Amino acid sequence: MSIECDKINGINLSQGICDLPLPLEVAEGAHNAINNGINYYTRYDGLQELREAIAEKVIKYNKIHCCPNKNIVVSGGATGAFYCACMGLLNPGDEVIVFEPYYGYHVNTLHAVDAVPRYVKMIPPDWKFSINDLEKVVSSKTKGIVIATPCNPCGKIFSKRELNDLGDFCIEHNLFIFSDEIYEYFIYDNNTHISPGSIEKIQDRVITISGYSKTFSITGWRIGYCISSEQWKETIGYINDLIYVCAPAPLQLGVANGILNLKEEYYRNIQNKYQKLRDKLCLTLKEIKLTPYIPSGAYYVLADVSLVPGKTSKEKAMYILSKTGVACVPGSAFYHDEGGENLVRFCLAKDEETIDLACEKLLKLKKE
Numbered sequence: 001m002s003i004e005c006d007k008i009n010g011i012n013l014s015q016g017i018c019d020l021p022l023p024l025e026v027a028e029g030a031h032n033a034i035n036n037g038i039n040y041y042t043r044y045d046g047l048q049e050l051r052e053a054i055a056e057k058v059i060k061y062n063k064i065h066c067c068p069n070k071n072i073v074v075s076g077g078a079t080g081a082f083y084c085a086c087m088g089l090l091n092p093g094d095e096v097i098v099f100e101p102y103y104g105y106h107v108n109t110l111h112a113v114d115a116v117p118r119y120v121k122m123i124p125p126d127w128k129f130s131i132n133d134l135e136k137v138v139s140s141k142t143k144g145i146v147i148a149t150p151c152n153p154c155g156k157i158f159s160k161r162e163l164n165d166l167g168d169f170c171i172e173h174n175l176f177i178f179s180d181e182i183y184e185y186f187i188y189d190n191n192t193h194i195s196p197g198s199i200e201k202i203q204d205r206v207i208t209i210s211g212y213s214k215t216f217s218i219t220g221w222r223i224g225y226c227i228s229s230e231q232w233k234e235t236i237g238y239i240n241d242l243i244y245v246c247a248p249a250p251l252q253l254g255v256a257n258g259i260l261n262l263k264e265e266y267y268r269n270i271q272n273k274y275q276k277l278r279d280k281l282c283l284t285l286k287e288i289k290l291t292p293y294i295p296s297g298a299y300y301v302l303a304d305v306s307l308v309p310g311k312t313s314k315e316k317a318m319y320i321l322s323k324t325g326v327a328c329v330p331g332s333a334f335y336h337d338e339g340g341e342n343l344v345r346f347c348l349a350k351d352e353e354t355i356d357l358a359c360e361k362l363l364k365l366k367k368e
Helices: 002-007 024-035 048-062 077-089 104-112 131-137 160-173 230-244 249-261 264-287 313-324 352-367
Strands: 072-076 095-100 116-121 142-148 176-180 206-211 223-227 300-304 343-347
Touching (some): 077 176, 104 116, 104 142
Parallel strands (some): 095 116
Antiparallel strands (some): 206 223, 300 343
């Protein structure tokens, strides 16, 4: 869709590329690191300064108690951290439960390590799931479950009760929990982000995955990390060394500087800014009868496009692009079967002017 959008010089609300300016503290940290010659290989698990900053942050924000030397691996983005965790902890043929709608990289990564995704659908508008549905797909081959909270693409935030229920399920079946929390600061409507790794009964089986691509608008820097119990950390770290060697050294220090020096106001501004953009886009989508599923977190909106011409979600997304010049992602990208054919996803990680223009262009559909 990004390619199709470029052909007509349209507004790209498809790919999750946040093109907002990065914080000055992050830029200065990287700049100073380069000037001070921090341009060499780091330890396989990342620079000490960054691991210590992450440990301090997750204790305060995520309520996860960890040691920077025993539990943290810095990798090539959250995607890299997930890949290393999967390659390190899964064997070919192992099954992993994935919630639909899913993030495509999760499924593709499982395929890449020869694991087998088993799917459980979440039901809109609140994207609920049942433990009974999980029981239907679990088997002796099942080794883990993947969750994203907040979730790309639907914006679901897993509640404490849901995480407790999932925890009991994973204890019963001896499963890993791969928890992708890259959107942990994009939380709306006074909701609360809860990290599964903060729940004592399951903390030894949770692989917490996150990073700063979204929070600091540095998607091209590729600085992510995972947190796990000590018995898994070394394996994940060795795989990280094999595949990536290390994340970019000066950029690690840029992120560390941001973590240590940005104030709470910065993170509150993220929530306020993106909630405002979400509300603008959702109001427009309602007006043109593309009913949005209001996200509780992350920076995407899934919309019902049942009334848009086309047999598939791809045809519907192309119709919207042709009529308005606004690109979105077909819902089929988030399901392994026909589940998403009446959905599309819009990304709102843009400046307010761009969202305003996109909303203005989308209103053309009201006349159709």
